[in-house]
Amino acid sequence: MKILVPVKRVIDYNVKARVKADGSGMELANVKMAMNPFDEIAVEEAVRLKEAGVASEIVAVSCGEAKCQEQLRQALALGADRALLVETTVELQPLAVAKLLKAIVDREAPRLVILGKQAIDDDANQTGQMLAALLDWPQATFASKVAVRGEEIEVTREIDGGLETLAMTLPAVVTTDLRLNEPRYATLPNIMKAKKKPLETLTPAELGVDVAPRLATLKVEEPPARKAGVKVASVAELVDKLRHEAKVIP
Amino acid sequence: MEFDVLVVGGGPAGLACAIRLKQLAAAAGRELSVCLLEKGAEIGAHILSGAVFETRALDELIPDWRARGAPLGVPVLRDEVYYFPHESNALRLPGFALPKTMHNAGNYVISLGKLCRWLGSEAEALGVEIFPGFAAAELLIEAGVVTGVVTGELGRAKDGSEKPDYQPGMALKAKYTVFAEGCRGHLGKALIERFDLAAGRDPQHYAIGLKELWEVPAERHEPGLVVHGAGWPLEGNANGGSFLYHGEDNTIAVGLIVDLNYANPYLSPFEEFQRFKQHPVIRRHLAGGRRIAYGARAIAKGGFSSLPKMHFPGGLLIGCDAGTLNFAKIKGSHTAMKSGLIAAETIFAALEQDRAGGRDLVEFETALRASWLYEELYAARNFGAALHRFGTLFGGAFNWIDQNLFGGRLPVTLHDPEPDHMRLKPAAECAPIVYEKPDGVISFDRLSSVFLSNTNHEEDQPAHLKLTDPGLALTVNLARYAAPETRYCPAGVYEIVEEAGGPRLVINAQNCLHCKTCDIKDPGQNIRWLPPEGGGGPVYGAM
Numbered sequence: 001m002k003i004l005v006p007v008k009r010v011i012d013y014n015v016k017a018r019v020k021a022d023g024s025g026m027e028l029a030n031v032k033m034a035m036n037p038f039d040e041i042a043v044e045e046a047v048r049l050k051e052a053g054v055a056s057e058i059v060a061v062s063c064g065e066a067k068c069q070e071q072l073r074q075a076l077a078l079g080a081d082r083a084l085l086v087e088t089t090v091e092l093q094p095l096a097v098a099k100l101l102k103a104i105v106d107r108e109a110p111r112l113v114i115l116g117k118q119a120i121d122d123d124a125n126q127t128g129q130m131l132a133a134l135l136d137w138p139q140a141t142f143a144s145k146v147a148v149r150g151e152e153i154e155v156t157r158e159i160d161g162g163l164e165t166l167a168m169t170l171p172a173v174v175t176t177d178l179r180l181n182e183p184r185y186a187t188l189p190n191i192m193k194a195k196k197k198p199l200e201t202l203t204p205a206e207l208g209v210d211v212a213p214r215l216a217t218l219k220v221e222e223p224p225a226r227k228a229g230v231k232v233a234s235v236a237e238l239v240d241k242l243r244h245e246a247k248v249i250p
Numbered sequence: 251m252e253f254d255v256l257v258v259g260g261g262p263a264g265l266a267c268a269i270r271l272k273q274l275a276a277a278a279g280r281e282l283s284v285c286l287l288e289k290g291a292e293i294g295a296h297i298l299s300g301a302v303f304e305t306r307a308l309d310e311l312i313p314d315w316r317a318r319g320a321p322l323g324v325p326v327l328r329d330e331v332y333y334f335p336h337e338s339n340a341l342r343l344p345g346f347a348l349p350k351t352m353h354n355a356g357n358y359v360i361s362l363g364k365l366c367r368w369l370g371s372e373a374e375a376l377g378v379e380i381f382p383g384f385a386a387a388e389l390l391i392e393a394g395v396v397t398g399v400v401t402g403e404l405g406r407a408k409d410g411s412e413k414p415d416y417q418p419g420m421a422l423k424a425k426y427t428v429f430a431e432g433c434r435g436h437l438g439k440a441l442i443e444r445f446d447l448a449a450g451r452d453p454q455h456y457a458i459g460l461k462e463l464w465e466v467p468a469e470r471h472e473p474g475l476v477v478h479g480a481g482w483p484l485e486g487n488a489n490g491g492s493f494l495y496h497g498e499d500n501t502i503a504v505g506l507i508v509d510l511n512y513a514n515p516y517l518s519p520f521e522e523f524q525r526f527k528q529h530p531v532i533r534r535h536l537a538g539g540r541r542i543a544y545g546a547r548a549i550a551k552g553g554f555s556s557l558p559k560m561h562f563p564g565g566l567l568i569g570c571d572a573g574t575l576n577f578a579k580i581k582g583s584h585t586a587m588k589s590g591l592i593a594a595e596t597i598f599a600a601l602e603q604d605r606a607g608g609r610d611l612v613e614f615e616t617a618l619r620a621s622w623l624y625e626e627l628y629a630a631r632n633f634g635a636a637l638h639r640f641g642t643l644f645g646g647a648f649n650w651i652d653q654n655l656f657g658g659r660l661p662v663t664l665h666d667p668e669p670d671h672m673r674l675k676p677a678a679e680c681a682p683i684v685y686e687k688p689d690g691v692i693s694f695d696r697l698s699s700v701f702l703s704n705t706n707h708e709e710d711q712p713a714h715l716k717l718t719d720p721g722l723a724l725t726v727n728l729a730r731y732a733a734p735e736t737r738y739c740p741a742g743v744y745e746i747v748e749e750a751g752g753p754r755l756v757i758n759a760q761n762c763l764h765c766k767t768c769d770i771k772d773p774g775q776n777i778r779w780l781p782p783e784g785g786g787g788p789v790y791g792a793m
Contacts, residue, residue: 012291014706014789018542021465021500029499030364030791032292032704184415185404188251188381188422 001148001170002057003046004110006101007039007075009068010121017121019222026121026220035071038116040078041176044183045146046114047079054148057081059108063092063100069199076194077186083199084108088211090204096211098130103207105135110171112153117142117175128175138168142177253285253379254607255597256398256424258386258437260288261297262362262583263569264430265369266311266590272376274598282601284378285422287401289385289764291785293370296432296764298461298547298793299362299583300493300503302326302354302476306622307587312372321368323360323498327474329353332531333642334482340531349646349653351578351630354476359497361792362583385781387419389437391444395608396564398423399437402781407710425607426597427565430590433550434766436780438571447558447567453669454573455552455634457490458767460523460740461505461793462699466539471500478580480642482529483522487683488512489637491580492526494535501542501792502535507549507580510670510738510771511638514680518737519767520546521685524693533692541694544702545793546740548766551577554631555665560618563610566593574623578630578653588623629658635666674773677732696742700761704789705741707782713759714782715743715768722776723755731773738767763788 011017011026012034020027035043049055060075062068063086072083086100105113118125132139140155144163147154153172157164158179186194204211232238242249255271257264268286275282290296303322308315315322331348333341345353374380386399398421405416429438433456442448477494484490489509496502506523527536550556550573557574560567568574568589575582596614601607618624632652637645652660688694707714717723727733728746733755735744741761746753764787769779 012704012789014291015704015791016701030361032295032789032791182415185417187417188384188401188420191381192251192379 001055001112002059002108002110003049003055004105004108004113005039005042005046005058005060005075005080006097006113006115006127007043007060007062007071008036008116008119009033009062009064009071010036010119013037013120019220023219023221025217033067033070035074036116036119038118038120038176038178040183041178041180042114042116043075043078043080044181045176048181049146049148050079055112059084059110061086061101061104063088063097065089072199073194074186076197076199077191078184082197085199085201086204086207087201088204090211091213092211093213093215094124094126095130095214096209097127098134099209100204100207100211101127101131102134103209112148112170113173115175117177128173132173135173137171137173139173139175140166140168141175143174144177144179146174146180251420251422253283253422253424254426254601255282255284256422256427257284257286257430258399258427259430259432259435259571260286260290260293260370260380260382261366261430261432261569261586262369263571263586263590264428265293265366265373266307266587267428267430267568267594268373268378269311269369269376270591270594271598272373272378274594276376278602282598285424286373286378286380287384287386287399287422288380288382289781289784290382290787291789292367292382293380294363294367295382295789296787297363297366298459298545298790300461300495300505301360301362301583302495302581303358303360303362303365304579304581304584305358307584307591310591311587318372319368321360321364322358324358324473326354326357326359326476328472328476330475330477332477332479334479334529334531336482337529340529347650349578349649351576351653352478359474359476359495361497363790363793383785385784386437387781389440389444390421390423394563396427396441396562397608398427402784404783406712408712410712413710425601425605426611428593428597429565429567429571430569431571433548433570434770434779435571436769438567441562441567442558445559445562447560447562451558452552452555452665452667454550454556455666456510456670456770457507457549457551458510458519458546458738458740458765459505459507459549460519460546461503461544462541463543463793464502464504464536464539465500465542466502466536468500470535470538471502472496473498479531480646483526484508485642487514487517489642492532494532502539504532504536509551509638510548510767511668511673513673513675514683515674515677515731515734516680516683516737518683518685520696520699520737520740524688525685527692536692541702543791543793544699545788545790546763546765546767548770549575549582551575551634552666553577553634554627555635555663557627559615560589561611561614564608566596566611566614568593574627576626576630578633578649578658585623585626588621589618592617592621592623629653631658632660632662632664635664638666639664671771671773671775674731674734674771676730696740700741700763703741703763705761705763705787706789707760707762707786709760711783713757714780715757715759715762716778716780718776718778722774724753726774727772727776728753728755735768735772735777738771740765740767744768
């Protein structure tokens with residue numbers, strides 16, 4: 001079974017993201033980028049399925065600027081077999097990415113697509129669902145456990161108040177939650193080997209996909225700074241403030 | 251794994267060395283494998299410098315750097331130098347009153363982090379195997395010869411057990427290993443001890459440099475303006491100086507350098523820096539702007555008289571790991587790069603003669619002595635010692651005479667024989683220093699500052715800051731010196747917590763900025779900085 005793992009290049013989770021001075025978007029110049037952590041979990045799950053003998057090949061795919069190669073190399077170092085980059089400098093929105101991934105699925109014919117439930121930059125949480133809809137495949141989002149049995153896949157999801165287990169027939173789309181697994185470290189020899197694994201570059205035009213943005217960003221601003229607290233001298237003063245200033249009690 | 255040459259550290263020295271090696275190999279039509287390890291999450295992540303950059307070494311390394319798009323920021327257009335008598339007034343020193351070495355025409359205001367990232371991409375394009383996120387943890391020494399390093403292990407839990415994703419360290423062997431870890435590298439320190447490289451030299455002297463990056467409104471920004479200062483707030487308590495550089499993209503780099511030979515344990519370099527920014531001469535540059543980055547790093551500034559022997563069997567010690575900074579110019583990047591170039595040329599020639607490697611490259615010393623690097627360091631040899639011995643004013647006058655009239659060739663060599671950590675006086679003999687609370691506009695507290703360094707360490711790992719004798723933290727550091735580590739640490743790593751059973755030292759290792767100040771300044775040399783899990787530490791953007 002072939003698994004497709006889409007990975008996204010995002011601002012590193014350690015970096016304190018900041019809005020550009022002109023409010024047009026996030027500052028990306030001189031900012032460390034990394035693989036979206038949820039996608040890293042997706043890569044790890046695919047690698048584990050391969051180690052368990054369930055999967056035969058793992059193809060990592062990323063869409064965006066040429067530098068996304070760094071994240072694809074990371075996926076290859078973690079255990080993916082080969083990589084595809086759909087290269088474009090156009091700002092990619094979830095629908096465009098889903099369409100690109102659909103075109104890749106048509107080309108590669110994987111039985112399973114595993115990807116992060118969302119990316120930590122825009123937190124859209126849409127690509128996996130849109131892809132499933134475009135493919136007309138079953139989907140299981142927010143997976144915290146995945147088990148493949150023949151032509152069936154069982155996915156456990158964390159929902160409010162408990163766990164939900166879904167069974168689907170392959171092919172299917174699964175999006176990963178934080179608790180699915182803990183990704184391994186890329187070792188030095190594997191990083192070296194990854195440099196030699198195949199990485200193919202495509203363009204949206206070659207895939208016949210129009211990636212023009214459908215949404216316009218009007219303005220990005222930072223949340224207002226939290227005001228400093230005050231010390232109150234008595235319970236009566238606290239109650240008074242809660243009632244008259246904060247107006248949270250009648 | 252085996253390589254021809256292994257370089258430890260992806261700063262200007264290490265990258266210059268790796269690039270030169272590959273250039274020489276390509277020119278001679280030789281295969282040469284060069285591996286470079288960097289403990290930061292990416293090249294540049296742990297790089298912090300002012301920086302005003304002199305291009306001399308870069309001109310030699312990549313003559314067409316301009317055409318190749320080296321990020322050299324903006325040319326220096328104007329130099330201002332001040333002496334601050336106290337917190338509200340300033341004396342602007344005219345150009346002729348300054349030591350020649352302090353003139354910056356022809357230099358550039360750069361981000362050294364950006365330059366290193368560019369050098370990293372140049373190195374990779376030449377075929378250097380660069381591995382960021384891997385620390386060189388230990389030396390590999392066989393029969394008295396350095397044969398490589400062992401990388402840090404990954405996935406060990408705080409309690410010492412192995413986590414499911416545990417990866418042991420890996421031996422990387424090389425015919426020659428070049429150590430370019432920067433100031434007070436822990437392997438450099440071990441090499442100096444093991445091979446007695448500092449015998450007959452003055453002890454190394456250090457400073458801590460604290461730096462912030464500000465974004466200011468375009469109308470208040472003067473690209474290429476370089477401001478240096480001395481005096482307040484340090485005068486009387488410590489030596490040091492300040493800088494403020496207008497770089498590109500409406501940014502200003504502002505920083506304070508505090509020499510680590512200060513005596514009063516109540517001194518807090520971080521808070522001195524915060525109050526320094528309140529000086530009207532400095533404040534007016536920052537007003538209306540926002541702080542976007544913070545960091546700190548120790549600096550090796552002993553210069554010529556403190557420079558250890560840089561060669562030993564199987565390898566070389568270069569850049570700030572040895573201490574090649576030119577204090578008279580307050581610049582170390584071009585000299586670090588030059589030491590990398592000489593190292594590469596020495597190693598390549600040695601491998602051409604004998605592919606086996608592992609020799610003590612004594613000819614490095616000869617090449618060094620014949621280079622402009624040696625000439626520069628020799629001319630600057632008295633600069634720091636004069637300031638330490640005679641103070642800013644008279645030391646400055648000595649330096650003016652030495653540098654401007656004699657070109658650094660005054661026939662005396664001043665020495666500074668006392669190590670910095672020995673200079674700390676007991677707290678009982680010193681007056682506590684009261685620092686004002688930060689205003690949240692120009693001055694800030696430690697934790698909100700550390701936040702802007704993007705520092706992070708995997709939480710479940712053993713602390714990488716070790717006390718040789720944990721008991722001394724209270725019996726000596728606290729009782730005698732009022733816990734100076736809680737003040738000189740720029741990241742709030744060390745905290746004395748009062749508990750029912752008495753005070754206790756808490757080490758918040760995850761805040762660490764890898765500046766190495768604690769390893770240097772601890773009065774009993776009881777704190778050891780060791781590399782944490784690779785990829786940990788600050789993630790500087792354009793510092």
